[in-house]
Amino acid sequence: DTEVTQTPKHLVMGMTNKKSLKCEQHMGHRAMYWYKQKAKKPPELMFVYSYEKLSINESVPSRFSPECPNSSLLNLHLHALQPEDSALYLCASSPLGQGPEQYFGPGTRLTVT
Amino acid sequence: RKEVEQDPGPFNVPEGATVAFNCTYSNSASQSFFWYRQDCRKEPKLLMSVYSSGNEDGRFTAQLNRASQYISLLIRDSKLSDSATYLCVVNGDTGFQKLVFGTGTRLLVSP
Numbered sequence: 001d002t003e004v005t006q007t008p009k010h011l012v013m014g015m016t017n018k019k020s021l022k023c024e025q026h027m028g029h030r031a032m033y034w035y036k037q038k039a040k041k042p043p044e045l046m047f048v049y050s051y052e053k054l055s056i057n058e059s060v061p062s063r064f065s066p067e068c069p070n071s072s073l074l075n076l077h078l079h080a081l082q083p084e085d086s087a088l089y090l091c092a093s094s095p096l097g098q099g100p101e102q103y104f105g106p107g108t109r110l111t112v113t
Numbered sequence: 114r115k116e117v118e119q120d121p122g123p124f125n126v127p128e129g130a131t132v133a134f135n136c137t138y139s140n141s142a143s144q145s146f147f148w149y150r151q152d153c154r155k156e157p158k159l160l161m162s163v164y165s166s167g168n169e170d171g172r173f174t175a176q177l178n179r180a181s182q183y184i185s186l187l188i189r190d191s192k193l194s195d196s197a198t199y200l201c202v203v204n205g206d207t208g209f210q211k212l213v214f215g216t217g218t219r220l221l222v223s224p
Contacts, residue, residue: 031210033210038163042200042214042215042216042217043157043214045212048210048211049195050210055210056210056211079219088154090156090157095149100145100163100204100210101147101159102159102211102212103159104156104157104158105156106156107155107156109154
């Protein structure tokens with residue numbers, strides 16, 4: 001079952017709030033990803049974790065802080081965001097060593113007010 | 114030049130039509146190629162991987178031309194449910210972990 005779950009589905013936060021996005025997969029995948037997608041644009045890679053270690057940070061502002069507590073979980077901590085950070089945040093996972101296909105969760109639609 | 118280029122469309126076709134999408138990529142070292150489908154306000158879903166020998170999955174056929182750095186997707190007997198945005202995806206410079214997405218081609222299938 002290629003299922004990645006994300007919570008919450010929707011999030012509205014003020015610019016001074018701190019919130020977290022959560023992602024979970026139980027497929028035994030050892031790579032997990034955060035993407036940001038604006039309307040009518042393709043997903044943009046933010047972070048990659050391999051074997052629970054951060055392997056790629058695409059020069060993302062420090063107001064976004066990723067965390068990988070274990071091989072099944074991925075969090076994205078948000079602090080002092082800007083309205084332009086409003087977007088769909090997608091989590092994905094892939095089975096390292098078995099092919100690079102990535103499987104996406106349904107996303108969290110974030111609105112920063 | 115963008116790393117992955119696609120015609121944004123939209124492609125408007127009637128049910129039952131055959132439609133083809135094309136994609137070009139700039140990194141000759143790319144080794145993995147995919148088509149993803151994305152419905153409005155939903156996540157991208159893997160449609161199929163693309164292999165050098167070409168591959169088919171039901172009504173969908175994908176082709177890869179490494180010499181021309183060109184990927185195609187053919188959809189036969191279009192269904193209303195095929196209406197979506199089709200994203201051409203290749204692996205990026207840092208290897209398999211980084212996928213680069215094209216901007217997508219929008220398909221609208223009408224009755």
